[in-house]
Each structure stands twice: as structure tokens, then as C-alpha cells.
Amino acid sequence: MTEITSPAPASTSALSLTSGQLPRYIEPVALAAALAVIAALQLVLGGFNVATWLVFGAVLYLVAIGVFSTIVEGRRKATDRVIRGLVTAAFVLAVAPLVSTLWTVVSKGMSVLSWNFVTQVGGTAFDPNTLAVVSTPGALQAIVGTLIITGIAALISVPIGILAAVYLVEYAQPNNPLRRAITFLVDVMTGIPSIVAGLFAFSLFALIVGPKAFSGFSASIALCVLMIPIVIRSTEEMLRLVPGDLREASLALGVPRSVTIIKVVLRTAASGIITGVVLAVARVVGETAPIFIAASFTDNFNADPFNGPMQTLPVMAYTAYSFPGQDIDASQAQAWGAALLLVILVVIFNLIARIVAMVFAPKAR
Numbered sequence: 001m002t003e004i005t006s007p008a009p010a011s012t013s014a015l016s017l018t019s020g021q022l023p024r025y026i027e028p029v030a031l032a033a034a035l036a037v038i039a040a041l042q043l044v045l046g047g048f049n050v051a052t053w054l055v056f057g058a059v060l061y062l063v064a065i066g067v068f069s070t071i072v073e074g075r076r077k078a079t080d081r082v083i084r085g086l087v088t089a090a091f092v093l094a095v096a097p098l099v100s101t102l103w104t105v106v107s108k109g110m111s112v113l114s115w116n117f118v119t120q121v122g123g124t125a126f127d128p129n130t131l132a133v134v135s136t137p138g139a140l141q142a143i144v145g146t147l148i149i150t151g152i153a154a155l156i157s158v159p160i161g162i163l164a165a166v167y168l169v170e171y172a173q174p175n176n177p178l179r180r181a182i183t184f185l186v187d188v189m190t191g192i193p194s195i196v197a198g199l200f201a202f203s204l205f206a207l208i209v210g211p212k213a214f215s216g217f218s219a220s221i222a223l224c225v226l227m228i229p230i231v232i233r234s235t236e237e238m239l240r241l242v243p244g245d246l247r248e249a250s251l252a253l254g255v256p257r258s259v260t261i262i263k264v265v266l267r268t269a270a271s272g273i274i275t276g277v278v279l280a281v282a283r284v285v286g287e288t289a290p291i292f293i294a295a296s297f298t299d300n301f302n303a304d305p306f307n308g309p310m311q312t313l314p315v316m317a318y319t320a321y322s323f324p325g326q327d328i329d330a331s332q333a334q335a336w337g338a339a340l341l342l343v344i345l346v347v348i349f350n351l352i353a354r355i356v357a358m359v360f361a362p363k364a365r
Helices: 026-045 050-072 075-109 115-119 140-171 177-190 194-209 216-240 244-252 257-268 270-285 289-294 313-322 328-360
Strands: 123-127 132-136
Touching (some): 050 075, 140 270, 140 313, 177 216, 216 270, 216 289, 244 257, 257 270, 270 328, 289 313, 313 328
Antiparallel strands (some): 123 132
8 A cells, every 4th residue: 555645844934925015114113223223323413404313314325225125025125115205205395386486475475364454455655643654554456456457468369279179189180281380389488488589579569559668468478378288288289188089989979070079079179178277277376477567556545457557466566575665574474475376366266266167077876
């Protein structure tokens, strides 16, 4: 009778299919320890710098977590942890300036922001009784000017940009000379400096109405030069993302090409087009140089875009901070208040765009 012998059991380490695992709390603990070590070294050397502390702390953390993970978990897991640390550091570096800017604007602007600041016209006036120049904080003229100038620019730029994008995507052939010329001009206009747009608008209206060509409409034309290429480029990309099967299905049912573009293509890409329009508005609403050149600035309330200088929030912030009055602190506070109002205005535009995009986006079953 043949005796069947079973192989000797292998060692536990040889059959192990998993490597070691560091505890979950190792990453925050290693980061805290690295920051503490760098802080102690800086204090010993006689100086503490926040930027140096954070940079060298992050480097020491990456080295430490890489070494610990290599010893316990293996090289692949260690590489994964180090790469995740580098990506997180890059994200923090990208977000830090934005958070710092928002914090500075909010903290300094909230001190002057009030209902009176929003609803009354600011400026300076001479008091004959006290023989003093009285400064009144207010941003109504700047708010109205910003809305009028940006609104006119959007009314002109958005239809032109969308129609040009529809022509490039839906009608023009790839080898069409006009299509290539429009694409080239759009690429050039996308990188044009904003001050050049202001000089162009002011020169144009100076030839038409004379040397005193400051007006809100002139500033709107300058903003149109900056908005149109952004609207064209964003709308063009959104239209290209619409599947060709939708166009073919509509045309196969006998729907005219124009109705297909309006009812199918534009409706499908409405969310992305609105987002591009909002990005274009956000791009120009904070412009200072073109508006300062084309519309100048004034402390008086002027709601007529075709007659006289107009004030806007970015120009108000610039002039109040760069050319303060006798009360420097009050002028700087007014500048930060105008900056905060501008940020709030951009946030409101984005919320409106999100709501409109949700309403007009195609509904899924």
C-alpha cells in the first residue's frame, strides 16, 4: 500500500500575501512631529519664519512618511503616500493665496460695509461752518456704474460671441478661410492686454465725440473687446461636446438645421455656455485699467452711460487707495469696502448662473 505524504507546511511569512500596515493616525502624527522639529530648530537658531517652517516641515514629513512606509509597507505603498503628500501640498499652495485674499478683503471690508455705505453716494464736501473737508463713505454711484457698464458689455458681447461660435462649429467648413481668420483673431484677442482695450475704446470715441470722450458706454466697448473672445472660445468648446448623433437624429426627422441648433444643440450645451458667459463677466467686472481710461472716475452719481464719467467698484477701490483724501484711514477703508462689494457681486453672478444653468439644462429621465 502506497503511503501518501503531504508536503510540509510552509512558513507563515512565506504564505503571507499582505504587507504590513501603518496605523491610520501615522500621517497626522508624522506631520505634527515634523512641524514641531522644524519649529524647535528655528527657535534654537534664533529666528522663526512661518514660510520656512511650513516648507521645511512639509519636506521633513514627506521624507519621514516615505521611510516609515518603506520599512513597514513596502516601496509601492511608500511611493503612493509620498505622491499623495506632494499632491496635497500643491493643492494647499494653490488655495492659500485665494484664502488669504478673501480673508484680507472680508476682514478689512466688513468694518466699513453697511446699509448706508451701499445706499448713499460717497464723496467729499467742504463744511463752511467748521472750515473742514468732510468725507462721506458711500458706494452707490460705483455699484450703479458697475452694473450699467458690465450689463451693456454683456448685452453686446454675449450674442456676438454665441453666434460666432455657432458659425464656427455648425456652418463653417474646416478649410474655410473666414473660419481660420476668425479663429486666429479670437486667439489674438484672448491675450490682448486690458489697457490696450481701454486705449482703443477711448481713441475711438475721441474721434467721434471729441477729446472729452469719457463715458460709461466707451468703457463698455472696451470690456466687449475682452469679453467676446472668451465667450466665443467657451461656447465653441461646449458646442463641440454635443454628440453628433443628436444633430443627425433631429435632421433625420425633417427638422430644419436652424431649429436643430436652437432646440437641440444650444439647449444641450446651455449649462456650459452660461458658465462661460459668467466666466467672461467675472473676467471683466473687476477690470480697472480700461474703465479708468475710457470712463474715468467721479464722486457724483451718474446713471447716464452716454454722458460724462462714471464710477465703478474696481476704479473706486483703486482711486481711494492710491489717491487718498485728507483722512487716509477713511479712504483706505472705503477702498476695502468697494473690494468686498465687488467680491459679493461676483458671487451673486455665479449663483444666478448656477440657477439658470439648472433650469435650462436638459432633464434626464
